[in-house]
Amino acid sequence: MLDTLDATTVRTWCRLALTALGQAREEIDALNVYPVPDGDTGTNLYLTVESAAEAVERCFAEQAEPELGSAMAAGARGALIGAQGNSGVILAQWLRGLAEVLALGGEPADLRKGLLRAAESAYQAVAEPVEGTLLTVAAAAARAAAQGAGSLAEATDTAYRAAREALLRTPSQLAVLAEAGVVDAGGRGLVAILGTLSDAVTGQTPMGPVAQRREFDRPVRPLGGCEGHERPPGPGHPAFEVIYLLDAPDQALPTLRAELAGLGDSLVVGGGDGLWNVHVHVDDAGAAVEAGVRAGRPYQIRITHFAEAAARAGERDRETTAGRAVLSVVTGAGLAELCEQAGAHVLHADPDRPPASAELVTAVRRCAAREVILLLNDPELRAAAGAAADQLRQDGVRIAVLPTRSPVQGLAALAVHEPARRFDEDVVAMTSAAGATRYAELAVAEGESWTMAGVCQAGDVLGLIDGDVVVIGADLVAIGEELLGRMLAAGGELVTLVLGEGAPAELADRLVAHARRQRPEVDTVVYDGRQQSATLLIGVE
Template identity: 80%
Template sequence: MLDTLDAPTVRTWSRLALTALGQAREEIDALNVYPVPDGDTGTNLYLTVEAAAAAVERCFAEHAGEPDLAAAAAAMARGALVGARGNSGVILAQLLRGMAEVLARGGDPALLRQALQRAAEAAYQAVAEPVEGTLLTVAAEAARAAAGTAGGLAETADTAYRAARTALMHTPEQLDVLAEAGVVDAGGRGLVAVLGALADAVAGQTPMGPVALRQGLGATGLAESCEGHERPAGPGHPAFEVIYLLDAPDDTLPALRARLGTLGDSLVVGGGDGLWSVHVHVDDAGAAVEAALEAGRPHRIRITHFAEAAARAGKRARTAPEGRAVLSVVSGTGLAELCEQAGSAVLLADPDRPPASAELAEAVRRCAAREVVLLLNDPELRAAAGAAADQLREEGVRIAVLPTRSPVQGLAALAVHESARRFDEDVVAMTSAAGATRYAELAIAEGESWTMAGVCQAGDVLGLIDGDVAVIGTGLAETGAVVLSRMLAAGGELVTLVLGEGVPAGLAEELVALARKQRPEVDTVVFEGGQEAAPLLIGVE
């Protein structure tokens, strides 16, 4: 357990926060009834933290050794600021900036408590008209509880997380619109996920489970309680959401805030040191941009017309390109060629850096098809793909994300793909084929670790079946044989072996012979995949 927060822990925090928000994204979107019931708070927070996590990774890549805490925390805050989406994203970016200001002095428990306090203060300062019962209240209660502790780093982070959970459950008592809908605040729910990830990172634990989201409501109750809340904004709300980055001297901000405050509401201005993220809801979007031009240089300008968003999406759907495409995400050149031969477009991913939602969305756009089936081939991509799919659907693309967990499942799905079928029928057939394929892989352990099969040491060969470590061995051939034998014990008709980079000669022949001996009726196919991360992939259909 850590005594002092350090850069690797910030890196872990950013990764766990992204995972937590990815898992809760749709739930948070469903909770979004304030300030505008447009159902995008979860997606906005996910995209904001995705940018923050990417910035931390770049920070580590740019340092020959390991960056210090100040650099990692600053990178996380700046990444969130630059990638901030929506009201909630800008506030979260300002929270992270406030923490980074204090963590620049160190990461002991006392400074973490001060960082949480500074984060809450910075968030309130960023919002023109703070409202209780929101993310702001959750942040303040978390900081107040943490300040009352005198324990170590883990106790401080855990206390803040638990106080945030409690504060979240009381938000309907503070904001009438939440009470009427029977939900807690969406932004506050997102902050609970981020603080839970911090507590886990400090304690060295796996991500905490989801908190209770509703008071006395199950999933059905939540859906029913949200009926009648129009999406997008109904009467009484400004027509446009305007958000942009602004390069401007700090002393120009008071005048900008005042001007934007007269134009609309939901004004949030976060940042500092010449770079600002501005969010506002207005009826005159042009005036909001003109105000920015008077202060400095606005860029990355995004304007959303709430009332016409659905109509624009429908129009794009009618004018979208025709045809259907399949896009496969793979990491080996051999696998890429196999998918292309099967009629799929390919996004060749870096095994050390999974593609972000923006990369996935752009790859789908390059397919230039009205209907797209996306084969992820990696369970870690589900959250990013979900966020990308939401963006693409607004652009009129009909997209189905098949959460294939291994390239061998993706190959099985491609084998039954038929573009002549109706889209839904094709998706069902591909999903069934992928689901009927058990998958396994061999991996090399990087260090000592506990697994479901026991303790492994650095250099051990791990045999994973359906995602769990089932075998620990010392050689690729012997471990692969044990894994394949166990898989065939449950039956099968076709074995697919995909060889990774640097696999020793003769391995495939040994496994093919084993398959024929154990199950003479089973066909076996061997492909050169060229993937780096897994020396061997096995599929049994």
């Protein structure tokens, strides 16, 4: 358990927070009724933290052992640059306030002061703060931590639990939440972030289920955020959301804030030291951008027309077979060639760094298709793919994410792909084929670790079925034969073997012979995938 925060803990926190928000993204989107019921708060928070996490990773790549202050500053700046939506800008400013104090040290007292500064910074970023929101949750967490004493673990745990309690009180503070029967979406996201901070410090997992709906006298209404259910803001609400980064001197901000406040609402301006992230809802998007031009240099300008975004969400349900593409995410050159031969577009992923949502968005756009079926081939990509899909749907792309967990499942899905079918029928057929394919892999352990099959040491051969280690040994061929035997014991008609980079020449021959001995009626195909992630991939259909 840590006595003081350090850069490595910040790195771990970013990774855990990104995972937690990825898992809760759709839930948080569904809670989103304030300030605009557009069902994107979870996605915006995820994208903001993703940008922060990437910045921290770059900090570690540039510095072998960065200081706490450097890692926090990198994360806060990354969040500011990548902030999405109202909640994302507020979170970025919260992180900036925390980073300002932690630059001085990582003792428990510093963290307590940092949480107070973070809450103050978040309030200052919002032109008209409203209670019952992320701001309220941040303030409650900071007050509780500041009133306590003791270790770093106690400080983070106290902040998390206070945030959770404050979240459950938000419906009593904001009428629109009470009417919908939900807690605040942004506050729910901050609870996840504080819970993962506690986890990073203690190594424990405090994150239990947080109530997303509560029983009130009024009936709970269907909420936005799930696919096909986005809702535009009600009558009287500004028509556009305008977001941009702004290079401007600090002294230009008061005038900018005043101009934007006169144009609309939901105004949040975060940043400092000449770089700002501006978010506002207005009827005159051009005037909001012109105000930025007068203050400095606006760029990365994003303008969303709420009604058009909702209309595009409805359009994606219309049937069409024109312009369909399949995008497969793979790491091996051989696997990429197989997918391309099957008619798919390919995103070549770095085996050491899974693609972020922005990379997935770019890859899908390069397909230049109105309909896209995305094959992930890796369970770790589900959160990033979900966030990417939400962004693409706003652009009018109809996208289905097939959560294939292994490249062999992706190959099985591609084998039944038929562009002439209706989109939904094609998705169902490909999903069924992938789901009917059991997968396994041979890998070599990089270090000592606990597994379901016992403790492994560096250099041990691991046999995994459906992602779980089931056998550990020293001989690659022997473990491969045992693994394949277990797979075929459950039946099957087709075995697919995909050889990884450096796989011994005799491995495929021995396994093909083993399959014939055990089940002569089963067909076996062998491909040279040249993937680095696993010595061998096995699929049984």
